[in-house]
Amino acid sequence: MPATVLLAPLLTSCDSTPRERQEVVSQSARRLDTLADRAADKIKVAGHRAARFDSASKARSRQPLDKAAESTFTNELLGTYATIEQLTPTTIEPAYVQFMQQVRAHRKQWTQRDWDYATAISRRLNAQFRAIRLDIKGRDELHIRALQTEFTALETGRDVKDLGQAVKQP
Structure with missing residues (x-):
């Protein structure tokens, strides 16, 4: 150069x-x-x-959540496992599977209030899980924990998406 x-x-x-x-x-x-x-x-x-x-x-x-709506939501998401407090060590894992199948199927149409109902159901499932955890097989417990994590990720993803839309809109 x-x-x-x-x-x-x-x-x-x-x-x-x-x-x-x-x-x-x-x-x-x-x-x-x-x-x-x-x-x-x-x-x-x-x-x-x-x-x-x-x-x-x-x-x-x-x-507060409407009890009738929560009951309807519980029946929709859990089907035959809707009586959460009666779930046993052998039925709780299929209940979580049913719950997550329904969450995956309906989540895109849900409002934030629908997520509130799903979260309430998840908390009840988690409370029953804790109550009977010591009698659950290790393999089932691992699967349940993975499903719990997936639910939390989907819920958080929706919150982030809604927050992003709220920040963008005029």
């Missing part, structure tokens, strides 16, 4: 005065400030929307 190509930027800056270079730097700084201000405004708006979503979510979760 010729030396003149490497020296061109240096020579160009030598053709300007310090005051001219100072003005170029000031203009660049103003552009950066404007971009930073716009980004900060977008973050502030997104933060407000996220806070509103969180507030609405907390208010919704404080509302």
